[in-house]
Amino acid sequence: MSSDKNMSQKRKDYLEWPDYFMSIAFLSAQRSKDPRTQVGACIVNEENKIVGIGYNGMPSGCSDDILPWRKEAENILDTKQLYVCHAELNAVLNKNSADVKNCTIYVALFPCNECAKVIIQSGIKEVVYYSDKYFDKPEFQASKRMMDLAGVKYRKHIPKRSKIMIDFSVIDNLVTNCTVPEIDALILNGDGVVEH
Ligand SMILES: [Zn+2]
Numbered sequence: 001m002s003s004d005k006n007m008s009q010k011r012k013d014y015l016e017w018p019d020y021f022m023s024i025a026f027l028s029a030q031r032s033k034d035p036r037t038q039v040g041a042c043i044v045n046e047e048n049k050i051v052g053i054g055y056n057g058m059p060s061g062c063s064d065d066i067l068p069w070r071k072e073a074e075n076i077l078d079t080k081q082l083y084v085c086h087a088e089l090n091a092v093l094n095k096n097s098a099d100v101k102n103c104t105i106y107v108a109l110f111p112c113n114e115c116a117k118v119i120i121q122s123g124i125k126e127v128v129y130y131s132d133k134y135f136d137k138p139e140f141q142a143s144k145r146m147m148d149l150a151g152v153k154y155r156k157h158i159p160k161r162s163k164i165m166i167d168f169s170v171i172d173n174l175v176t177n178c179t180v181p182e183i184d185a186l187i188l189n190g191d192g193v194v195e196h
């Protein structure tokens with residue numbers, strides 16, 4: 001329904017930087033093999049350039065068909081805790097720049113204490129998170145304690161939109177009045193954050 005007038009002006013409903021970066025964190029989470037928790041992270045430098053992306057997974061070379069994915073077991077060796085690399089760690093290690101000093105990290109879930117150490121030591125100055133649902137657990141209290149001491153700022157992301165749909169067919173103008181097949185579209189929804 002675009003008139004010529006609309007087409008001569010800048011689009012108003014473009015995706016703004018913070019929603020864009022948080023969406024990339026959520027999209028990356030879709031790569032995770034973890035049956036319970038899928039978390040993504042996106043590191044951005046002071047020029048709004050993405051310098052690192054990660055999601056939770058087993059260490060490189062360690063088959064994710066062999067190592068356990070369960071959260072609880074009689075023997076801790078049979079749980080994922082001892083093996084899984086969290087999204088924040090992977091995003092820092094995957095960086096394509098010399099370092100991540102003064103960068104901001106966008107994460108779906110507030111970082112745990114282990115990731116807080118990585119964030120602090122890598123020089124990241126700000127954490128933008130979507131959910132802080134485990135705020136009362138010791139790992140997350142310790143995380144805040146360290147970040148407060150180290151001067152790493154953290155703030156909750158307030159999205160401009162609660163859902164973003166990626167519809168591959170739009171590029172060919174295939175969307176008319178018909179329903180888009182589910183397989184062609186990906187909806188990123190903040191409510192999809194599950195357990196850590
Ligand atoms: Zn963590």
